[in-house]
Amino acid sequence: MIIRFLPLKNIFFVLSIALLVSSNGYSQVEPVCGFVATPEAQERFERLLPQIKKYEQEYYNKSLSRSSTAISSIPIKAHILRTSSGTGGLTVTQLNDAIANMNAYYANAYIEFFLCDGINYIDDSTYYDFETNEQSALTSGNNVNNVINIYFANTVTSSDSGGGLCGYAYFPGGPEVILMDNGCAINGSTLPHEMGHFFALYHTHGPSNSALTTELVNGTNCDSNGDLICDTPADPQLSYSNVTGACNYIGTDTDANGDTFVPDPQNIMSYSRKECRTLFSPQQYARIYATFQTSRNNLSCPSFNVAFDANYTRDCSNSLTVNFTDSSVGATSWQWDIDGDDIIDYTTQNPTHVYNEGVFDVTLTISNGTSSLTKVYSELIEVGSNPINTTQLLFTLTTDNWPAETTWEFKDSNDIVLYSGGPYIEGTHDFTTFNETFNIVADECYTLTVSDSYGDGICCASGTGSYELKTLENVVIATGGDYGFGEETYMSNQSLGVDDYFIKNKISVYPNPTNSILNITLNQNSNLPDSYKIYNMLGQLIDTKEINNISHLKIETSTLNNGMYFIKIFKDDQFTSIPFIKN
Numbered sequence: 075m076i077i078r079f080l081p082l083k084n085i086f087f088v089l090s091i092a093l094l095v096s097s098n099g100y101s102q103v104e105p106v107c108g109f110v111a112t113p114e115a116q117e118r119f120e121r122l123l124p125q126i127k128k129y130e131q132e133y134y135n136k137s138l139s140r141s142s143t144a145i146s147s148i149p150i151k152a153h154i155l156r157t158s159s160g161t162g163g164l165t166v167t168q169l170n171d172a173i174a175n176m177n178a179y180y181a182n183a184y185i186e187f188f189l190c191d192g193i194n195y196i197d198d199s200t201y202y203d204f205e206t207n208e209q210s211a212l213t214s215g216n217n218v219n220n221v222i223n224i225y226f227a228n229t230v231t232s233s234d235s236g237g238g239l240c241g242y243a244y245f246p247g248g249p250e251v252i253l254m255d256n257g258c259a260i261n262g263s264t265l266p267h268e269m270g271h272f273f274a275l276y277h278t279h280g281p282s283n284s285a286l287t288t289e290l291v292n293g294t295n296c297d298s299n300g301d302l303i304c305d306t307p308a309d310p311q312l313s314y315s316n317v318t319g320a321c322n323y324i325g326t327d328t329d330a331n332g333d334t335f336v337p338d339p340q341n342i343m344s345y346s347r348k349e350c351r352t353l354f355s356p357q358q359y360a361r362i363y364a365t366f367q368t369s370r371n372n373l374s375c376p377s378f379n380v381a382f383d384a385n386y387t388r389d390c391s392n393s394l395t396v397n398f399t400d401s402s403v404g405a406t407s408w409q410w411d412i413d414g415d416d417i418i419d420y421t422t423q424n425p426t427h428v429y430n431e432g433v434f435d436v437t438l439t440i441s442n443g444t445s446s447l448t449k450v451y452s453e454l455i456e457v458g459s460n461p462i463n464t465t466q467l468l469f470t471l472t473t474d475n476w477p478a479e480t481t482w483e484f485k486d487s488n489d490i491v492l493y494s495g496g497p498y499i500e501g502t503h504d505f506t507t508f509n510e511t512f513n514i515v516a517d518e519c520y521t522l523t524v525s526d527s528y529g530d531g532i533c534c535a536s537g538t539g540s541y542e543l544k545t546l547e548n549v550v551i552a553t554g555g556d557y558g559f560g561e562e563t564y565m566s567n568q569s570l571g572v573d574d575y576f577i578k579n580k581i582s583v584y585p586n587p588t589n590s591i592l593n594i595t596l597n598q599n600s601n602l603p604d605s606y607k608i609y610n611m612l613g614q615l616i617d618t619k620e621i622n623n624i625s626h627l628k629i630e631t632s633t634l635n636n637g638m639y640f641i642k643i644f645k646d647d648q649f650t651s652i653p654f655i656k657n
């Protein structure tokens with residue numbers, strides 16, 4: 075079965091404003107964020123998390139397989155504010171160093187930043203010492219569309235509180251703008267911190283700066299409280315008063331269970347000392363990657379940009395000929411990796427390639443003779459499909475409590491809609507089950523698309539809706555509900571090939587995160603996997619074991635260090651990789 079996740083709609087969410095640290099020795103003012111986010115906006119973001127988590131899974135698979143290390147290039151427009159006489163302002167060296175430092179962090183999320191069309195110097199003493207209520211006037215005549223506009227000011231001050239600010243940014247859906255105080259821009263951690271907000275990362279202490287986090291130390295509610303990230307420890311809000319100069323936490327706060335917090339003073343998204351913040355966690359990298367794929371992948375530099383089109387991107391036969399057409403701007407040379415193996419396959423501008431069955435990333439790197447840009451189109455080409463052998467398909471859909479958001483279509487290979495349903499009626503079709511029968515013919519390809527207009531699927535934010543597609547013979551082809559804006563399933567009605575053990579057995583692991591026993595679950599305990607291997611985030615083998623009986627499906631993880639791991643489960647010549655977190 076091949077599944078593609080539909081694009082995520084933008085969401086608006088104003089983000090953080092970090093207060094400046096005083097330069098008077100160690101009598102610092104604690105950094106505070108002006109987090110302008112209504113409860114409704116926070117709820118909307120959390121409802122969209124299922125779609126983001128789909129791409130986080132893609133990130134984990136990408137990290138484990140090491141199939142492609144290509145990094146996508148993201149444009150920055152630097153606006154340096156100076157006095158009316160042209161004095162002051164961030165230097166070119168300081169700017170380049172700040173971008174290079176940020177790139178060193180974000181490479182692990184498979185993205186990098188480059189300066190688009192040089193520096194825009196704004197010589198106006200009005201904005202040199204910037205106040206937040208001047209943003210509209212400043213940006214209206216200077217912003218460049220579809221790039222990250224970063225404004226570097228001598229100082230930044232909150233017009234509401236009068237306090238000095240290190241910087242602020244916006245969640246996806248807000249302006250593509252970041253404001254930075256020059257001193258904070260070059261401290262090594264604040265610019266990556268603000269860019270983290272741009273890619274939908276919360277502070278490690280969660281969305282509130284005025285209340286103790288509700289995330290528990292034991293991690294049992296880590297995916298719904300705090301920063302919604304499970305490999306960052308619960309954080310009571312770090313500060314200069316509870317983190318020493320040696321970057322050790324000395325606080326004594328406890329959570330709702332009475333457990334003492336053990337936060338990470340090194341995390342970039344914390345309020346720890348600026349010099350202590352040196353890392354993102356693996357799941358934070360996954361969140362950055364997922365946000366780029368879903369809501370920040372529209373960024374492009376007007377004069378130098380990498381882009382291309384393909385005449386076909388999917389087919390349910392066993393081969394597909396694809397013609398690629400370069401639509402880049404400013405390119406004089408091209409390098410194509412058309413199958414995600416980090417090997418250059420073509421150097422012509424518009425290559426043609428014949429694909430066999432599989433799902434493939436496509437990467438194009440262009441050069442203008444001086445600089446290079448790269449863009450990775452993740453899982454762009456999909457060849458082959460789930461083989462079935464039947465005359466009818468049975469489709470069952472149970473709505474959540476927002477049925478007007480749900481629609482579906484069943485199409486043939488000519489994109490002709492054969493069957494469809496929804497949107498359903500609010501107040502009438504809430505939590506209602508619909509059953510449909512699809513008559514199909516042999517030697518034909520079909521696509522089922524299930525969509526949600528709000529972007530939170532039919533499970534599990536607003537009830538436990540679900541859908542299932544199976545053959546007349548009761549073979550399940552697809553099932554789901556936690557699909558964000560939607561997902562597609564491709565199938566071809568032909569003689570059955572080799573059974574897909576992992577699809578039929580619906581293998582998963584729980585609890586995830588775990589602090590002791592990790593269980594492998596499957597539909598048929600009479601047909602066990604052959605073995606498993608556990609890898610860390612560096613791809614190093616940590617453990618391996620044959621599975622000879624049901625007891626071997628219980629895995630002791632207490633000896634593992636806390637962090638992200640992957641369990642690779644094998645059956646014959648097939649395997650599946652599942653990420654899990656050890657707390």
